[in-house]
Amino acid sequence: MNIKDYLECESLLLKMFKNLDFCFKSCSTTNKHGFMSLCTDNSNYYDIYMDKDTVGEVSKEFIAERVSIYGKPVNQTPKCGYLGEKGCRLETHRGPMCTGFACYPLEAHLRFVYFINYDTDEMIQSLSNVLTGKMTGKDLNNFKKELKLWVEKTEKKTKVLECVV
């Protein structure tokens, strides 16, 4: 069980996505509130990868922490119960699916503009492994290092791009 490290990785990924600001600026298919298509889907993505046998007690503790901070999801089917007017209400404690998801255009943007090889499926699995405590020690340190590097890269390059435009 490794909620603390998961939250650190989640925070780094959110920083990286914030640096890109891709959904607001570049996406023609999502609305302008910066949330993903999965947020309006009829599924509890915030709990996907968290309620399986492999996750067990972690999911209970993790979900309990989330509920104590943000409350229970409201029923607004088919929208996600944590989707607010300005996007996701969860600033932390999103599930691995919500934290790691990037659509194909975003993956391509990361690859061609920032030279970051981002694989959504791998990322979701890695986040799940961090949360469950399957990824530890050197592997966990390397994963965090890579995320930190991506935050730096996107921060620097976005500044350069802003100067050029």
Ligand code: SF4
């Ligand atoms: S928890 Fe947040 S990111 Fe995940 S589906 Fe709901 S609104 Fe979207």
